[in-house]
Amino acid sequence: MSRIKSNSIIPGFNLSMGITIFYISFIILLPLISIAVVTSGITWQGFLDTVLDSRIMAGYKVSFFCSFIAAAVNCLFGTMLAWVLVRYEFPGKGIIDGLIELPFAIPTAVAGISLASLYSPTGFIGQIFDPFGIKIAYSQIGITIALIFVTIPFVVRTVEPVLKNMDPVFEEAAYTLGASRFMIFRQIILPELVPSLLLGGGLAFARAIGEYGSVIFIAGNMPYKSEIVPLLIMVKLQQFNYAEATSIAIIMLLFSFLIMFAINSLQVYQQRIVQGGTK
Amino acid sequence: MGKKSPVKYFLIALSSIFVFVMLIMPLAVILSEAFKNGFSAYANVLSDSFTLHALQLTLFATFAAVVCNTVFGLFAAWALTRFHYKRSKILTTIIDIPFAISPVIAGLIFSLTFGRIGWAQPILNYFHLKIVFAVTGIVLVTIFVTLPFIARTVMPVLHARGTEEEEAAALMGAGGFTIFRKITFPHIKWALLYGIILCTARAMGEFGAVSVISGHLRGKTDTLPLLVEILYNDFKMADAFAVSTILVLLALVLLILKNIVEYKWHSAKE
Numbered sequence: 001m002s003r004i005k006s007n008s009i010i011p012g013f014n015l016s017m018g019i020t021i022f023y024i025s026f027i028i029l030l031p032l033i034s035i036a037v038v039t040s041g042i043t044w045q046g047f048l049d050t051v052l053d054s055r056i057m058a059g060y061k062v063s064f065f066c067s068f069i070a071a072a073v074n075c076l077f078g079t080m081l082a083w084v085l086v087r088y089e090f091p092g093k094g095i096i097d098g099l100i101e102l103p104f105a106i107p108t109a110v111a112g113i114s115l116a117s118l119y120s121p122t123g124f125i126g127q128i129f130d131p132f133g134i135k136i137a138y139s140q141i142g143i144t145i146a147l148i149f150v151t152i153p154f155v156v157r158t159v160e161p162v163l164k165n166m167d168p169v170f171e172e173a174a175y176t177l178g179a180s181r182f183m184i185f186r187q188i189i190l191p192e193l194v195p196s197l198l199l200g201g202g203l204a205f206a207r208a209i210g211e212y213g214s215v216i217f218i219a220g221n222m223p224y225k226s227e228i229v230p231l232l233i234m235v236k237l238q239q240f241n242y243a244e245a246t247s248i249a250i251i252m253l254l255f256s257f258l259i260m261f262a263i264n265s266l267q268v269y270q271q272r273i274v275q276g277g278t279k
Numbered sequence: 280m281g282k283k284s285p286v287k288y289f290l291i292a293l294s295s296i297f298v299f300v301m302l303i304m305p306l307a308v309i310l311s312e313a314f315k316n317g318f319s320a321y322a323n324v325l326s327d328s329f330t331l332h333a334l335q336l337t338l339f340a341t342f343a344a345v346v347c348n349t350v351f352g353l354f355a356a357w358a359l360t361r362f363h364y365k366r367s368k369i370l371t372t373i374i375d376i377p378f379a380i381s382p383v384i385a386g387l388i389f390s391l392t393f394g395r396i397g398w399a400q401p402i403l404n405y406f407h408l409k410i411v412f413a414v415t416g417i418v419l420v421t422i423f424v425t426l427p428f429i430a431r432t433v434m435p436v437l438h439a440r441g442t443e444e445e446e447a448a449a450l451m452g453a454g455g456f457t458i459f460r461k462i463t464f465p466h467i468k469w470a471l472l473y474g475i476i477l478c479t480a481r482a483m484g485e486f487g488a489v490s491v492i493s494g495h496l497r498g499k500t501d502t503l504p505l506l507v508e509i510l511y512n513d514f515k516m517a518d519a520f521a522v523s524t525i526l527v528l529l530a531l532v533l534l535i536l537k538n539i540v541e542y543k544w545h546s547a548k549e
Contacts (some may be wrong), residue, residue: 005534006382008361008362008363008442008446009446009449009450010361010442010445010446010449010455010458011449011454011455011458011474012357012358012361013361013364015354015455016354016355016357016358016361017358017362017364019350019351019354019355019358020351020354020355020358020359020370023351023354023355023374024355024370024374026371027335027419027422027423028374028376028377028423028426029373030392031388031389031391031392031423032376033392034391034392034397034398035388035391037391038391038396040507059514066366066508071329077294077297078291080290080294081294081298082298083290083296084290084294085290088287088290090289091290091422092295096294096298097303098534098535098538099298099303099534100433101480101534102302102397102530102534103302103538104304104477104480105481105484105530105531105534105537106305106306106484106522106526106527106530107478107484107485107486107504107526107530108484108486108504109484109504109505109508109524110309110484110504110506110526110527110530111336111487111509112509113308113511113519113520113523114308114309114312114520114523115345115450115514117304117308117312117516118304118305120494123308124304124308125304135414149300149301149302149305151299152302159494160297165302167470179397181284181286200461202447206378206379207380210380210381210382210383210384210487211381212381212382212383212486212487212490213484213486213487215381217511225314228342229381230381230382230383230384231383233381233383233384234383234490234491237386237387237390237491238384240395242391242396243388244386246387249384249387252380252381252384252492253384256379256381256384257379258382259379260372260376260378260379264372265376269301
C-alpha cells in the first residue's frame with residue numbers, strides 16, 4: 001500500500017490531478033486570495049476599529065450564542081431521534097426517517113419566510129406565546145429556532161450509525177447486574193456517543209454560524225439585538241464598504257477554519273468507531 | 280432489554296411532536312399561505328413572466344453547477360484516492376473549504392475578485408466579460424458553494440475499496456477510461472447519484488452567496504430564492520409563498536429521490 005505515485009500503474013494521474021488542482025485553484029483559492037489582496041489595503045487601526053465596533057461585537061455575541069444554543073438543542077433532540085429510529089419499531093417511523101433531511105432540501109429563504117410567518121405574533125405558533133409576552137419572531141429566540149431547523153440533520157445522522165453499531169452485550173451485562181435504564185444510558189451508552197455528539201454538534205454549530213437565508217426573515221435585524229454576523233457583512237456590502245465587510249469576514253473565516261480543524265480531527269475518530277463496530 | 284416500557288412510548292411521542300412542530304408545520308404553512316388568495320391568484324403568480332424567468336435561471340444555474348461539479352468530483356475522487364500522493368490530504372482539506380465558510384463570505388470573495396474593486400476587473404474588462412451582477416457570477420458562486428458534495432460522497436467509497444482491482448485491470452492493459460467505466464463506476468454509481476441529489480438541492484436553494492453577487496436585477500439576475508425575498512419584503516406574502524411552492528415541490532422530489540437512492544445503495548452493499 002505504501003507505493004508512491006510514480007510507481008502506480010493506474011493511468012490518469014497527471015490528467016485527473018491537473019484538472020483537480022486547476023479547478024480548486026480557480027474556484028476556491030483565487031477568490032480566497034482576494035481577501036488577502038483587499039486586507040493589504042486596510043490599516044491595522046482601521047481593521048480594529050471595524051471589528052471591535054460595539055454593533056459588530058453585539059453581532060458576534062448574537063451569532064455565537066444562538067448557534068451554540070441551537071447546536072445544544074439539536075444534540076439533545078438529535079440523540080433522541082437517532083435513538084428512536086435505531087432502537088424502536090413503530091408506525092410512521094419511515095416518515096420521520098425520510099423527513100430528517102428536509103432542512104437540507106428546502107431552500108433556506110423558503111424556510112426563513114415560513115418560520116417567520118409561523119412564529120410571528122399573528123402566526124400559528126406565535127399567537128400561542130404572544131399573550132404571555134413572549135416574542136419569538138424578531139428576537140433571539142426566533143434566530144435560534146431558525147438555526148435549530150436548518151441544523152436538525154447533523155446530530156441525528158452522526159449519532160445514528162454509532163448507535164447501530166453498538167454491541168448490546170455491555171448493556172445486557174449491566175442489566176443482568178441490576179443497573180437501571182438510566183444508569184445504563186448514562187454510564188454505558190452516553191460515553192460511546194460523546195465523540196459523535198461533539199462531531200454532529202460541531203457540524204451544526206459551524207453551519208449555524210454562517211447561516212443567512214433562514215435567519216434574516218425571522219430575526220427582525222435590530223441593531224445590537226438581533227443582527228447576526230453574516231447580515232452585518234451584507235449590510236456593509238450594500239453600502240459598498242468592502243474594507244469593513246472584509247475585516248468582519250476575516251474574523252469569521254478565522255473561527256470557521258478553527259471549527260473546521262476541530263471537526264476534521266473528530267471525523268477521523270468517528271470513522272474509526274463506525275468502521276470498528278462493523279468488523 | 281426488549282421489554283416495552285412507558286419510556287419507549289414517551290420518546291416516540293416526543294420525537295413525533297418535535298418532527299411535527301419543527302418540520303411538518305413549516306411545510307404546511309407554505310402551502311396554506313400560498314393558496315390564501317385562492318387558486319387563480321396562485322396561478323397568476325406562477326405564470327408571471329418574472330417567476331418564469333427566475334425559474335429558468337435557477338434551473339440553468341443548478342444544472343451548470345451540477346455538471347461542472349460532477350466532472351470535477353469524478354476527476355478529484357480518481358486523483359485523490361487511486362494514487363498514494365502525499366499532498367492528497369491538503370487538497371481534500373481545500374475541497375472542504377466551501378462547507379466551512381458562510382455563503383455570504385462566499386459571495387463576498389467573488390465580488391472582491393471580479394467586482395468593481397476586484398483585482399481581476401481589468402482582465403474582465405479587456406475581454407468584455409461581466410461576472411458580478413450577471414448570470415456568470417450566479418453560476419460561479421453556485422459552483423463554489425456546492426463544490427464539495429459530489430467529490431466528498433464518492434471519495435470515501437473509493438477509499439474504502441482500495442486500488443487492487445484497478446491495478447489488475449491496468450496490468451492487463453486496460454486504458455484509463457475502460458477501467459473507470461467497467462470497474463470503478465459500478466461501485467460508485469449510487470454514491471455519485473446521492474452526491475448529485477445533495478448538490479442539486481443545495482444549488483437550487485442557494486441564497487446568501489447568490490444574493491451578494493446577483494445585484495437583484497429583476498427579470499435578469501433573480502433566481503427563485505431571491506424572488507421569494509423580494510416579494511416577501513414588498514409585503515406580497517401570498518406571492519412569496521406561491522413562488523416558494525415551486526421550490527418546495529422540487530425539494531420534496533429530491534428528498535424522495537434521496538431516500539430511494541439511499542435504500543438502493545444500502546441493498547447494493549449487502
